[in-house]
Amino acid sequence: MSPVNLESYLLVGAALFVLGMVGFLTRRNMILIFLSAEMMLQGVALNLVAFARYHGDLGGQVLTLFIVTVAACEAAVALALILMLYRRRKSLDVSLWQELREPNLEPVVDDEPLPAPPPPPELPHLPVAGPKPEEQPHETSHV
Amino acid sequence: MFDVCSYLWLIPALPLLGCIATAALGPRWLRGQSHWPCILGAVGACVLSVLTLIAVPQGAVNADGAPVPYLCSYYEWFRAGDVDVSFALRADGLTAVMLVTVTFIGSLIVIYSVGYMHGDPGYPRYFAVVSLFLFSMTGLVLANNFIVLYAFWEGVGLCSYLLIGYWFSRPSAAAAARKAFLVTRLGDIGLFLGILVLWTETNSLDFDVVLGQAHTLSAEILTIACLLLFAGAVGKSAQFPLHVWLPDAMEGPSPVSALIHAATMVTAGVYLVARCMPLFGQAPDAQLVVAVIGGFTALLAALIALTQTDLKRVLAYSTISQLGYMFLALGSGVEHHRLAALAATAAIFHLVTHAFFKALLFLGAGSVMHAMGDVIDMRRFGGLRKLLPVTHWTFLCGAAALAGFPVIFSGFWSKDEILAVTWEASRGGPHAVIYFVLLVTALGTAGLTAFYTFRAYFMTFWGEQRLPEEAGHHPHDAAPVMGVPLMILAAGAVLAGIVLGPTGLFGGFLEHYWSRSELPTRLQAAEAGGHALNVPLMLISAAVALGGIGLAYVLYVRTPALVGTAARMLGGLYGWSRNKFYLDELFEALFVRPFAGLARLCKTLDQYLVDGLVDLIGQVPAFVGYVMRPFQNGLVQFYALLMALGVAGFLLATMLR
């Protein structure tokens, strides 16, 4: 790989990173925000792989592997968390979560509210066998 | 004889011991006998003073034939750098004369007080403070350096404060005491600054060193220093414009008025200027100020005294007026060394005679008060001649002396010397005209003095007998313990002048000490002729005095109805005199109110502006906090944005550098 090529890889990596960052800042859906963060990590991964190839050293690729692994871990935690949050607010809109702020400040209200979420899909019916599960109160649920 | 230094310290120490003994033992054990320590101290000091007076002429002389004062250094008070202050006492002619005057009159007055203060609840306190006063006053005249002098100077001021406010539960006494202390202290600041100036120039505080170096100082420095010192004298000796405290000081017991506010303390200013004559004598400009202030004060106070109805106040104004005379004399000591010596001698001579007759008058007034149940307004009593014979005759002696009744009475002789000195001063020199005007003023004042003195005398003792209710049924004349001191003083008032004055005893004794070594200097050039009796001047002054007395007799004994007419005729002047030329009000408006206003302004400023500003600075961080608060709006993406901006900012800053 020639240095010229390295630079293009790096540019793409940086672009990915910045795109992810922009997504992180602009998206309001919590899942999309998290995915944007993942995209930033992908930019990093691209950098690392490019450098690894350039230096002929495997360390970068090892780090990439670990980043992917950790990202998976985080995704698991994230989805559990997001699910819980969704249960409370019935929405994935991150701007609903601004109760913790300096006292005496008005909440920030977006002029353009998100489009109404689609109606919840019909849950599949239970099979005939077995007892009907009890409806669990949301408050007591945890991960 | 003993060595002078071996007993000199006892002169102040005995009254001090008396003070301590009275203060410690008085309230609990001595009670009604509290006067003993004080009397013993005073009399002991008096005896020692006389010894000193005898010893002084026998002292050593230096190569020039000038006497060398006894200098006794007892212990070092404090020393830092060039400021070296020892408790050193000196005994020379001036000191000896002052000492004898102070202790002798003091002793008499203390004895008189035994009767006068009898039964007062604060009896021990009175004698303790009087002893303290005698200590301070003797210390003042014995001091051998400026700081010790200043210390005792303040000390007598303190005693004056305590004694004016002796009946402290009277609001007027409390106010008068404060006023006296503050007004004199205003002058004291000048004195202290004067000492500072002299110290800076001569690097010493000892009288001999400072005065000996007087001729090395520049004229400006000398004038400034003299004027500052004189400011102290003006305050203490109640000269215009700081005279306002003295009339109010009559709130104190009468013996105190006699001792402190007539005979001794108020003359401290005269003593100071006389002591510093080597300085003043070489500062003609300062001398002119001294003379003018003295002459003006004499006239002003005499004018005010004309219309006062409070007997003690009349006497107080007359004190101010007589002190003015003394300063006039001192201020006339310009041009040459002989005249300076004459002037100082005249002033001190008048000081001594004045001490006798004024103490006498005050004690007489006290005796009247004592009999009248503490009423002192002359309009409320009269014709006491028969009722109080001892008081009457002694008072008359004093009044005649004060009025300058010719030939016999002491005031005549001493006043005459002052007039003579002023006459001498008006015969030459750049300010001759002014001195002549002052001479005329002094003569006029002499007439006024005779008039108001006898006005008071006639109003009190002549006319039909009237008594206030407070006097009770049987007002009685002075008891022997009060009467005997009165008589002794009366004898002094009559005889002191004729014995000491024309015989040249006093002048000879004192002038000896204004020798060349003390008044070196630019003045030596012109040597004036000897001091002779100035007969024409004496005649004029005698005529004026007699005229004043005659007028008083006419107005207050023969045809009292004329008084009202005369008052109407004088119109505005009468009112001004009656109201002391509105000087108290003027001071109130010029100094007290503005300062009080300034103080209130400072208080308000401090509370709101200064404190507010400081608090405002303290509020800045919190204000910053409020400004930055909106960043913390709770939106997670906004936080991320700020983080991203932070990164971008740091990146930009780092890369652009």
Next chain:
Amino acid sequence: MTEAHAQLLVGIWPFLVPEMILAGVACIVFLGGTVRADRHLWAGVSLLGYVAALVALHLGPATTTPADPALAHAALLPVLFDPLTKLLQALGFLTGILFVLLSWNEVDDRQAADWHACLLILVAGIGLTAAANDLVVLFLALEMVSIPTYVMLYVPRENAAAQEAALKYFLLSVFSSALVVFGFSYLYGIAGQTNLTLILEALNAPETSARDIPLLATVALITIVAGLGFRLKAAPFHFYAPDVFQGGPTVMAALLAWVHKATGFVALLRVLGFVMPPHVQPREFIGVALSEQTPIVFWFLAVITMTWGNALALVQDNLKRLLAYSTVAHAGYMLITLATAPYLRHEAGAVDGVEALLYYLIAYGAMTVGAFAMLAYLSTPERPVDTIDDLAGLSRSHPALALTMAIFLFSLIGVPLTAGFTGKFLIFFGAMSVEADHAYLFWMLAFIGVVNAAIGGWYYLRLIAVMYLRQPLQPLAPRPNLPGLATLIVCVALTLGLGVPPGSTWLLRHVKGAAGAAETARELARR
């Protein structure tokens, strides 16, 4: 990988025993938690785990000393055991014990196992961070600290505030992690190595250096500092802190204030070369291998951080929010040391920047954990201690507790006889000791620092004033809580003990030893 290298790799296992113990116990607790829900049991088990880890640390092999020729290549391993590592590991395990005690009664039986297991992993993460000598290990170690934190933030409490806190922390933490690894990737690109020793060697080598590729180096520096600044709570990367502290459990606030800050600083020390492996010679100064401008970056970061933290803390009424801003401010003071450390060569300065940092970090840990522990101790569900007013009159109802809290607060102010004073003294003395052409910049920094310390005095004092000078509004009724009390006692003992001799001398000796790697490096550089 050479044969010797492989041998060494095998040889490092004994060093890792403590972390393995912790991880093992964590597994036991995780699994056991599904069987029994008993907070005493799982707290006790994890306590045993920490003690075992401490014992293992103590019994384990000594540090890989530079003097030992057999271990000359030890520095090339992915983990490094120098005195700094040992100190931080011991500290981490002690912290674990402290937090077990602190959270003993704060966590429900039902969540206790999860909680304690997460804590075990987290502490293992601290140990690993301290030892990390490879970007990969460092990244993993940092994530070992982060990921349990997400869980712990919302496990003990199930209210909206805790969830919001968890969300904010999670999202921003992921964001900051991305920044850190982005920086790592460029670092890797510059050096072509993931091994930190080799990276530092490369950066400090005279012939090749980061200065040939300034763009990459600068970006790496800034993103790493920014990403780790999130953990330090350095402004403007601190915004989550007040919200998370307020919403999350008190124990977590303590954890974030101390553990995360400590790991962040350690990572910075390692990555930027403030503490270098023994044989690496700094070309000029320590800590500036990536960019000459490192001190300037830290200068500004310190100023912004302490000013921001103090200014906002002034206007707070909520206790945990206030302490959150205070932790920001203290991060600022600590950042002063990083700005000055490059210039504090030993013969110049009387005090080394890294020493001061470590000293202050430990002192800060004692006092801030103490303060949070006090809040936790005083709070009951019926009578929560949220606002400053809730502390009113504490000195009347609980004089001993009030005095303890006052000691923590005085230490935070920096009043003498407390660890906070000695720490601040070392920091400011360090800043004043800088001897360079632009030393005045650092005098100015110290000046801004002390002005901030004075501002800080105001709000801490307000708490003391409330406790001592006001009448109680509604009496607090803390439940008897022996482990909580033990935490307080330990913290107050440390706060006072580390402030005066012999405690301060003892600690200073240890942090000197820990910074010794750097010192050795400079000794070599001088030769």
Next chain:
Amino acid sequence: MNASALVIGLVALPFAAAIVVALLGAARAGLVRWVSLGAALGGLALAAVVTLQFTAIRGAQPPQKEAAATFAPELVPGADPKAPARTTWNIIEFGNRGAIQFYLGIDGMNIWLIVLTALLMVSAVLVSWNAIQERVNEYYAWLLALGAALSGVFLAFDIILFYVFFELTLVPLFFLIGIWGGPERRHAARKFFIFTFAGSVITLLGLLALVVVCHQKSPDRTLTFSIPELVRQVNHHLLLSAGADRAFWDATQFWVFFALFTGFAVKVPLFPVHTWLPLAHVEAPTAGSVLLAGVLLKLGSYGFLRLVLPLTPDACITYGVDVVGTLAVIGILYGALCALAQDDVKKLVAYSSISHLGFCMLGMFALNAPGLTGSLLQMINHGLSTGALFLIVGMLYERYHTRHMTDYGGIGAKLRILTLCMVVTCLSSAGLPGLNGFVGEALVLFGAFLKRPELAFIASAGILLGAWYLLSMLRQMFFGTLQEPAHEGHEVRDLDAREVCALAPLLVLFVILGVYPKPVIDTARPDLEIVAKILRNRPGMTGAPTVAQQGE
């Protein structure tokens, strides 16, 4: 027992007693009081013994022709056997280059302040006897701790130790004011703490800067925190420096002076930063006011004397005389005027402190022997007089529960002993010769007049104003017709034996120091001469040749 152990005792005894008292518990109030009194008396006895020891040592030394180059404290605990004026007790060591040391000692500049502290502690304990009824053990613990810290500041010869004690005084006083103070106590306590804390942290920087600069300039790179050593080094460098080095030292001195000035000026307090003082004084309990006015304010002026003058002589000459002198004179007049307008008697005394300390600072920045001596005396005198004033005001307040002067009138007829004490104290405060105030004030004016006649000229008005407000207060409250403020039930009695015991020593000292201040001056002279000599040796110090001619 080694005499130097006594010096530690001066700090350790009150501190230990504070802990004991705190542990005794609020229930045993009587015991707490007696233990505190015992500790205070013990401290006084220690101070007396130390004074005797010190004067014996000084007396045994041959008089030196030339003033030493730097301070040489005696009775240093842990003294280095080779150099008795140094200690070997390290607190924090910086390698083998130097260490912060536990360096206490006695010299002529601090010995009398120590005695003053010990004395006022006894009075403070006595005057609180009945006034404090709640949280008694805490109160006395803080009071004793304050005493320990105050002694520590004066005794410290290590610059950091000095600062440590300096800061430590804040904590006890914060609690004393805040808990047992008047209605505005919380505000007062916080304002006091923050003001002085903010000032003193900047002072710390100044101190550190000096240490660092000395370290960098010393040829063998040693690091010292010892005040005598720093003084020696700084002046050694100053005398030798030239050219660029000279400019460097000038700049350094300016900044160090500025930093030290900030902290000490707040403490003194000088004019614009004095506003914490009236508030703190008014709200503090009597004992707090006594110690605050009597000793705590001296920390600032003592700091100037011990650190600022010898360590930044050039800056003192260049800026100090103008800036501090002017501020001091403003303070003298402004404080007096503010006092004149007050109705609250405690506030009056507080503002009078500002005025008096203005004299103290004016004398100090005259930079010559009379000024320095006067300044030191003024510190002691102000401690005694204002301490006594606050004691008496406190006693009055205890009887009538009001501090408004207009509520009082003619109390002199009722409370004779109290009035006598008040009159004497006021006179002492007004600088009457024969009582203690005069000598200090006079020397200050002498010194100031030598340096800046115009300043002395203006300042002298303060003498009059001082008498004015004090006598007005006397007249309003004690003289005139009797008018007692409303007091319920109990008959108001004159001073009892305990109160007389609290006051009498001070009154006796008024007279002794007024008549025979020589022991104090003589003890302090060699040490003040060190400072004066340092200042004298600086270029630009013209117009003060007389300092050199110290009478032999």
